[in-house]
Amino acid sequence: MSVGERDPFTGHQTTGHEWNGIKELNTPVPKPVYFFLITFGAFALAWTLLMPSWPYGSGYFKGLLGVDQKQAVAKSIAEATAERADWMTRIDKEDLAQIQSDADLMRIVREDGRTLFGDNCAACHGANAKGNKGFPNIAQAPMLWGDEPQTVLQTVTVGINGTDPNTRVSQMLAFGREGTLTQAQVSLLAGFVKSLADPAAVTDNSKEDIAKGKDLFATNCVACHGNDAKGLVESGAPNLTDDYWIHGGSRDDIYQTIYSGRQGHMPSWGARLTPAQIKIITLYLLELRKQGAEPTAGGAS
Ligand code: HEC
Ligand code: HEC
Incomplete structure (x- = not known):
């Protein structure tokens, strides 16, 4: 071997x-x-x-091809930012109807609007905009101050009982607490108001009281809520005949409202958001309303 x-x-x-x-x-x-x-x-x-x-x-050594992932990422971010800036300028310049008729801009509205609404509005109005007690259902209920797109934009900008010098101002007076009406009268009114949205509240026993409540309503309430109680845009007073209640629709809630009054505060967003952001939120909200406009029995209460 x-x-x-x-x-x-x-x-x-x-x-x-x-x-x-x-x-x-x-x-x-x-x-x-x-x-x-x-x-x-x-x-x-x-x-x-x-x-x-x-x-x-x-x-x-940078390599002969000059491939640089960091630069590639930075470039695509820069491109996206430029594209966004372009969209934002257009949203800023164009009026609501123009934006509404532009599918690309409306895509931005839907994306950004959801985030902006979540960050700024959902705390009071709820993530679905359907409201909480004391805060109206703005996805479905009729608008207190009018629902033309430009009007809603204005309401959001100046607020309601807000800090803007042009804020919309409204107040439901404290008829009971301030002694304008007696407790008995407030109670008759509560019965009448309840019967407007809820016909089942009209019984043989309650008919007479409801008629008395109706008379009291005609003397004390129609100036703001209208002869038909369907609300007046000029005073920002809500429709009392539908199923949407800001402050609750039970007889007790209604009694409380008439006795102690109510004054909701809606911030003046003009001081906190840019005009383009307010446009986006308003258009987002109007889209929500288109989708959820059918009144639902029982509404927010
Ligand atoms: C601090 C609570 C609060 C926040 C936050 C808030 N709102 Fe409101 N909002 C209210 C209240 C309260 C009312 C109802 C005022 C009243 O009862 O008169 C209201 C009413 C409204 C209305 C109805 C106006 C009408 O004519 O009926 C719209 C629209 C609205 N808010 C949009 C918004 C948007 C958009 C945002 C976010 C940018 C927002 N709100 C954030 C409290 C709030
Ligand atoms: C000066 C105007 C004014 C007068 C007068 C007035 N209201 Fe109101 N009322 C309002 C406003 C504004 C609101 C909304 C308050 C808010 O949400 O900030 C309101 C809200 C209400 C609500 C609550 C509606 C809801 O959705 O929760 C009831 C109920 C009501 N009013 C009943 C009456 C009755 C009954 C009278 C007469 C005794 C009356 N109001 C007189 C302005 C008025």
Whole structure:
């Protein structure tokens, strides 16, 4: 078993290593291994030359192709920002109807509007805009101050009983607490108002009281709520004949409203948001209203 011995079965020489009678053949390295080594080496070399690779002192070799992921990201962010700035300028300049008729701008309105509404309005009006006690359902209920797009934009900008010098101002007077009416009269009025939205409240027993309440309403309430009690936009007084209640629609709630009065505060958003943001929120809200406009029995109460 010296070096140079030939294996009789395969014809290969042996290496001279032997373990327990098993001898190692001296076979050549298979050709595919060279193939892999060469292709791998060529690829690695080409890659380090083309792509950012070797670090040196203060930097790194940038590669012949000039590929730079950081720059690529920065570029696409810059492009997106420029595109947004462009959209924002258009939202800023164009009037509501123009924006409404532009599908691209309305896509921005829907995306941004949802976020802006969530950040600024949902705390009081609820995430779905359907209101909470003391805060109206602005997705469905008739608007106190009118529902023309430009009017809603104005309401949101100046607020209601807000801090803007042009704020909309309204107040439901405290008829009971201030002694304008007796408790008994307030109670008759509550019965009448309740019967407006809820015909089931009219029974043989309550008919007479409801008629008395109606007379009291005609003398004390129509100036703001209108002869038909359907509300007047000029005074920001709500419709009392539908199923939407800001302050609750139970007889007790209504009694409380008439006895103690109410004055909701809607912030003046003109001081807190940009005109473009207010446009976006208003248009977003108008879209919500289009989708959810059917009155639902029982509404917010
Ligand atoms: C601090 C609570 C509060 C926040 C926050 C708030 N609102 Fe209001 N909002 C009110 C109240 C209260 C009223 C009803 C006032 C009343 O009863 O007279 C109201 C009424 C409204 C109305 C109805 C106007 C009408 O004519 O009927 C709209 C529209 C409205 N809010 C939009 C918004 C938008 C948009 C935002 C967010 C930018 C917002 N609100 C944020 C409290 C709030
Ligand atoms: C000076 C105008 C004014 C007069 C007069 C007035 N109201 Fe009101 N009323 C309002 C306003 C404004 C509101 C909305 C208050 C708010 O939400 O901030 C309101 C709200 C109400 C509500 C609550 C509606 C809801 O959605 O919760 C009831 C009920 C009501 N009024 C009944 C009456 C009755 C009954 C009288 C007569 C005794 C009367 N009002 C007289 C202005 C008036």
